[in-house]
Amino acid sequence: MLKTEVNDALFPTCPIRNVLSRIGDKWSMLVLYTLEQHGVLRFNGLKLYIPDISKKMLSAALKVLEADGLISRKVYAEIPPKVEYTLTERGQTLIPLINNLIEWASANITDIVEDRKNFLIHNS
Amino acid sequence: MLKTEVNDALFPTCPIRNVLSRIGDKWSMLVLYTLEQHGVLRFNGLKLYIPDISKKMLSAALKVLEADGLISRKVYAEIPPKVEYTLTERGQTLIPLINNLIEWASANITDIVEDRKNFLIHNS
DNA sequence: CGGGATCCCCACGGATACTG
DNA sequence: CAGTATCCGTGGGGATCCCG
Numbered sequence: 446m447l448k449t450e451v452n453d454a455l456f457p458t459c460p461i462r463n464v465l466s467r468i469g470d471k472w473s474m475l476v477l478y479t480l481e482q483h484g485v486l487r488f489n490g491l492k493l494y495i496p497d498i499s500k501k502m503l504s505a506a507l508k509v510l511e512a513d514g515l516i517s518r519k520v521y522a523e524i525p526p527k528v529e530y531t532l533t534e535r536g537q538t539l540i541p542l543i544n545n546l547i548e549w550a551s552a553n554i555t556d557i558v559e560d561r562k563n564f565l566i567h568n569s
Numbered sequence: 570m571l572k573t574e575v576n577d578a579l580f581p582t583c584p585i586r587n588v589l590s591r592i593g594d595k596w597s598m599l600v601l602y603t604l605e606q607h608g609v610l611r612f613n614g615l616k617l618y619i620p621d622i623s624k625k626m627l628s629a630a631l632k633v634l635e636a637d638g639l640i641s642r643k644v645y646a647e648i649p650p651k652v653e654y655t656l657t658e659r660g661q662t663l664i665p666l667i668n669n670l671i672e673w674a675s676a677n678i679t680d681i682v683e684d685r686k687n688f689l690i691h692n693s
Numbered sequence: 694c695g696g697g698a699t700c701c702c703c704a705c706g707g708a709t710a711c712t713g
Numbered sequence: 714c715a716g717t718a719t720c721c722g723t724g725g726g727g728a729t730c731c732c733g
Contacts, residue, residue: 456621460671460674460675460678461598461599461602461667461670461671461674462599463674463678463681464670464671464673464674464678465593465595465598465599467681469589469593469594469598470593471589471593474585474589474593475585475586475589478585487694487695488694488695488696489694489695497580499726499727499728500695500696500697500727501696501697501726501727501728502725502726502727503696504695504696504697505726511688512684512685512688512689513681513684513685514680514681514684520695523694524694524733525694525695525733526694526695526696526733527694527695528694528695528696535677535680535681538673538677539673542666542669542670542673543585545666545669546585546588546666547584547585547588549588549662549663549666550584550585550587550588551584553659553662554584554587554588556638556659557587557591557637557638557659560636560637560638561636561637564635564636565636595706611714611715612714612715612716613714613715623706623707623708624715624716624717625706625707625708625716625717626705626706626707627716628715628716628717629706644715647714648713648714649713649714649715650713650714650715650716651714651715652714652715652716694733695732695733696731696732696733697730697731697732697733698729698730698731698732699728699729699730699731700727700728700729700730701726701727701728702725702726702727702728703723703724703725703726703727704723704724704725704726705722705723705724705725706721706722706723706724707720707721707722707723708719708720708721708722709718709719709720710717710718710719710720711716711717711718711719712715712716712717712718713714713715713716713717
């Protein structure tokens, strides 16, 4: 479980802190985006599309997203086990905002990388 | 300087990773939002509105945001020193997206907290 | 297959002291 | 005032093993 309680405790109702401490972490948005792209995915299916995430972190991220009602977890009583993850309706409502961020990033990434380079030069 | 180079190295042009590793960190969006709310702020002015950030972290966040051209840093040659931070035009273009996230969070926070509580109960 | 439990390292980040 | 430098604790997170 991610440890976000410290600052949430200081500002328990601050929406920006709440949203950032949850979906703004290293992997959550990427998981949501990947689920939206492929509809429904199993645990290792997700890991396939996000190769540089560890099982531990993927598991933790999924647990947080499930706890917040952004994804649903469907377990099939089979052997070997089969678990499917999907966006919930609430999770779907977050997708447009994520897409907006991706669009913004795509449109600005070239200039930002350039600025970043120049900044490093002038601060060597 | 925040350590985001590891995953950026794997996906150097992935916009979602790029945007998240920069503005999705613990403080950046909050700094941008605070600057937008107050127009122009000095270092300690920012700290006043974000009391639970340390000088070290605020300094690091400001450096990243400046390197990415999202805020501008104006130094006055005075004693004692005076430094003013403002959003750049590029930084301004990010504000609507941040506001959308805040609106979404505000609209959903109550239900999310409720779901979160129930999830904890069923996973005790 | 889908995780949980454990071990362990090191980077994040707070506190303090110092400087131009 | 606006930071930087240094020290240092802790918890984020990888690697590995295990289990239903």
